[in-house]
Amino acid sequence: MMKGLNKNLHLNFDRKLVPTRSGYGDALVELGRSKKIMVLCADLTDSTKVNKFAKKYPKQFVEMGVAEQNLVTVASGLAAVGKIPFASSYAAFCPGRCWEQIRTTICYNDQNVKIIGAHAGVSVGPDGATHQMLEDIGIMRTLPNMVVVVPADYEQTKKATKAIAKFKGPCYMRFARSASAQMTTSKTPFKIGKAQVLKNGTDIALIAAGPVVAECMQAAEDLEEKGINVMVINSHTIKPLDKKTILMAAKKCKKIITVEEGQITGGLGGAVAEFLSENYPVLVKRIGMKDRFGESGEPAELLKKFGFSAGHVVKEALKMCR
Amino acid sequence: MKLNKIKDLKMMADVIREDIITSLVTAKSGHSAGPLGMADIFTALYFNVLKHNPKKPKWDGRDRFVLSNGHICPVLYATMANIGYFPKKELLTLRKWGSRLQGHPHRTSLPGLETTSGPLGSGLSQAAGMALAFQRDKKSNKVFVSLGDGEQDEGNHWEAVMFAGKHKLSNLIGITDRNYIQIDGNTEDVMPLDPLDKKYEAFNWNVKIIDGHDMKQIIKVLKASRTNKGKPLMIIANTIPGKGVDFMEGKFEWHGKPPKPDEAELALEEIHAHEVEERGDWVTKHNKWKPIHK
Numbered sequence: 106m107m108k109g110l111n112k113n114l115h116l117n118f119d120r121k122l123v124p125t126r127s128g129y130g131d132a133l134v135e136l137g138r139s140k141k142i143m144v145l146c147a148d149l150t151d152s153t154k155v156n157k158f159a160k161k162y163p164k165q166f167v168e169m170g171v172a173e174q175n176l177v178t179v180a181s182g183l184a185a186v187g188k189i190p191f192a193s194s195y196a197a198f199c200p201g202r203c204w205e206q207i208r209t210t211i212c213y214n215d216q217n218v219k220i221i222g223a224h225a226g227v228s229v230g231p232d233g234a235t236h237q238m239l240e241d242i243g244i245m246r247t248l249p250n251m252v253v254v255v256p257a258d259y260e261q262t263k264k265a266t267k268a269i270a271k272f273k274g275p276c277y278m279r280f281a282r283s284a285s286a287q288m289t290t291s292k293t294p295f296k297i298g299k300a301q302v303l304k305n306g307t308d309i310a311l312i313a314a315g316p317v318v319a320e321c322m323q324a325a326e327d328l329e330e331k332g333i334n335v336m337v338i339n340s341h342t343i344k345p346l347d348k349k350t351i352l353m354a355a356k357k358c359k360k361i362i363t364v365e366e367g368q369i370t371g372g373l374g375g376a377v378a379e380f381l382s383e384n385y386p387v388l389v390k391r392i393g394m395k396d397r398f399g400e401s402g403e404p405a406e407l408l409k410k411f412g413f414s415a416g417h418v419v420k421e422a423l424k425m426c427r
Numbered sequence: 428m429k430l431n432k433i434k435d436l437k438m439m440a441d442v443i444r445e446d447i448i449t450s451l452v453t454a455k456s457g458h459s460a461g462p463l464g465m466a467d468i469f470t471a472l473y474f475n476v477l478k479h480n481p482k483k484p485k486w487d488g489r490d491r492f493v494l495s496n497g498h499i500c501p502v503l504y505a506t507m508a509n510i511g512y513f514p515k516k517e518l519l520t521l522r523k524w525g526s527r528l529q530g531h532p533h534r535t536s537l538p539g540l541e542t543t544s545g546p547l548g549s550g551l552s553q554a555a556g557m558a559l560a561f562q563r564d565k566k567s568n569k570v571f572v573s574l575g576d577g578e579q580d581e582g583n584h585w586e587a588v589m590f591a592g593k594h595k596l597s598n599l600i601g602i603t604d605r606n607y608i609q610i611d612g613n614t615e616d617v618m619p620l621d622p623l624d625k626k627y628e629a630f631n632w633n634v635k636i637i638d639g640h641d642m643k644q645i646i647k648v649l650k651a652s653r654t655n656k657g658k659p660l661m662i663i664a665n666t667i668p669g670k671g672v673d674f675m676e677g678k679f680e681w682h683g684k685p686p687k688p689d690e691a692e693l694a695l696e697e698i699h700a701h702e703v704e705e706r707g708d709w710v711t712k713h714n715k716w717k718p719i720h721k
Contacts, residue, residue, distance in 0.1 A: 140564075143560075164563055165563075167559065169590070170586075170589070170590075172586040172589075172590070174548075174549070174552070174582065174583040174586055175552050175583060175586035175587055175590055178549045178552030178553050178556070178583065178587070179552050179553070179555055179556035179559070179587070179590065180556060181542075181552075181553050181556060182552060182553035182554060182555060182556020182557040182558075182559070182560070183556040183557070183559065183560050184556075185491075185541065185542065185553065185556070185557055186491070186556075186557045186560045186561065187560070188560050190556075205546055206546075206549050206552075206583065209543060209544070209545065209546045209549065210542065210543065210549050210552075210553055213533065213543050214534050214535075214542060214543035215534070215535050
């Protein structure tokens, strides 16, 4: 058992890999009991894991074909008459293809639509850069009225899906394709906008979102062995950012590293740096995709190559702490 | 307030035209041609065809009216004001700071608006979403959507056309303002749309073509649309942009600009001149609809 673990979160570290997106699919099956819940998908029913819902609730499922602009605008229309639509596709296509429609007909129009971007990040792997969405957090975070959630593992995705269904207003949730290590359990609480201090520490704080949170936990373990006491924060909600928790981390550790599987500009790192530079300036190192596109490869190879691995986090932390 | 007589509806459309001119000249910016061209159809919808209640804009049983071509909102605002959604004098605040009448419609600013619009090509999708929900829930509400012809250059629009055809959304009624103009010129020069009727037929829609200024025909087709069956319905309304004001009629240059004060005066005189004697009486009798410039 690692020192400083937050017992209140009922974490259970399990290297067994489970796809985060299955958490989305499984939560939808539970949510479908309410007739208000509708799921729309743009020709990616199996891979976005909405197939179980489609089978169980055919009258609440809508196959949109390969048409992401129509996907989100039909969702807006459904929400306008009281439905709670989940518009599902790959993040590269939605919100990638339909940003203006989301801006006007969902955010400015204030409609209760849930945008789901699957297969985000370089860990999409062999499909290559066209499908490895890295800009979604940035383009969604700048939209007024939009909530942005990036869950870390299967259980958290399940909880986040239920939480955004309950929340009234536009939400964006992204998750990766590849399976990820498990940390949270069915007992771990989840609240939109409330970051989780997974592990306490005093020398440096790692703030991450998505499956890379597991890499940060691994990095923390390795750093402890080198005598560095690390705080790890799972900032699963990027907007609204949990300013209180981040301020606490900055005050306590004075050094911060953000980690996300997205572009280095505009994402979680951007949000943390924006907030701290105005309120409590400390050194913030951002780990993310360095203003370039990905490429084909196996997920593990790519995560290593582009610097999203535990080893890379350790290296950066050591540079800052020595 | 429902108007059943064709004559009353025609008079009302002219009052709305006058209010459009007045709100535009006061705003000093905005679109003239489209709103004037659609005044007859908007009058028919709000004063005769739509199930709605200006005092209860959120009433569940209402039909939904979606304005896809948001830039023609001066006609929607003038129509809504005349039927009682808000005081007519508020039309003088169009496009001004603090106004509920935003330059392009913003749903949450003004009760009675069903959507936010302006960016083109997305209104039919939203209307189709509403229609699908009503269809699946077996509700009888109809969804009407006003569409520009120029906006049908957009891919998003045709995605919705396919979608509505697939789901046989017979409760969805599109009205295309076929005025053949868009900002850069004639639609057929900018990006040809004809044969528009055949396109919709090929996408599994019912199609009706009407003269968008023949009130009798408008009412007949819109009323009949309530019992439309089997497929979504597209009404292609041939209209004259700038209708009612001689120097604006048919000119694409009037798509996106308001009249100057002297031009507005001329325009108002001209709309007035229509059946002047009959009309004078009518406005006196229906004082609550007195045009705002008076």
